[in-house]
Amino acid sequence: MTMKQKNIEIDGTAYVLTLLSNFENLEVVAIMEKDGKEIAKKIFSPIRKDMAISDWMKSVHTAPARMQLMLDELDNWDGVITTDFYEY
Numbered sequence: 665m666t667m668k669q670k671n672i673e674i675d676g677t678a679y680v681l682t683l684l685s686n687f688e689n690l691e692v693v694a695i696m697e698k699d700g701k702e703i704a705k706k707i708f709s710p711i712r713k714d715m716a717i718s719d720w721m722k723s724v725h726t727a728p729a730r731m732q733l734m735l736d737e738l739d740n741w742d743g744v745i746t747t748d749f750y751e752y
Contacts, residue, residue, distance in 0.1 A: 674725040681721065692717075696724055 666685045671678065677698070684693040689709075694717050696704040704724040708714040 672721060674722060677725065679721065679725075681717070683717075694720065696721060 666687075668683045668685075670681050670683075672681050673679070680697040682695040682697070684695070685691075686693070690711055692708045694706050694708060695702055704720075706714075706720055708717060708720075714720075
C-alpha cells in the first residue's frame, strides 16, 4: 500500500488529503483532515467510476453549510408535505 499526503486549500480553509493506494484491490482510500482531525474518509475505485477526489473534497467542505441550510428550512417548514417536497 502506497501513501501520499498533500496540503489542500478550499475557499481559504486548509485540509490535509491522504491517499492510500491498494493496487491489489484497485482502490484508493482518501482521508480528509482538518486541524489534525480526520473529518471524512472514502474509498474510491476506478472500476466503480467514482467521482473525482477533488469533487468529493468540495462536497465535504460545503456539507456543514448545507446541513445548516436544511436545519434553517426545517424551522420555517409548515409541516405539510407536497409532491415537490424532495425536489431541490
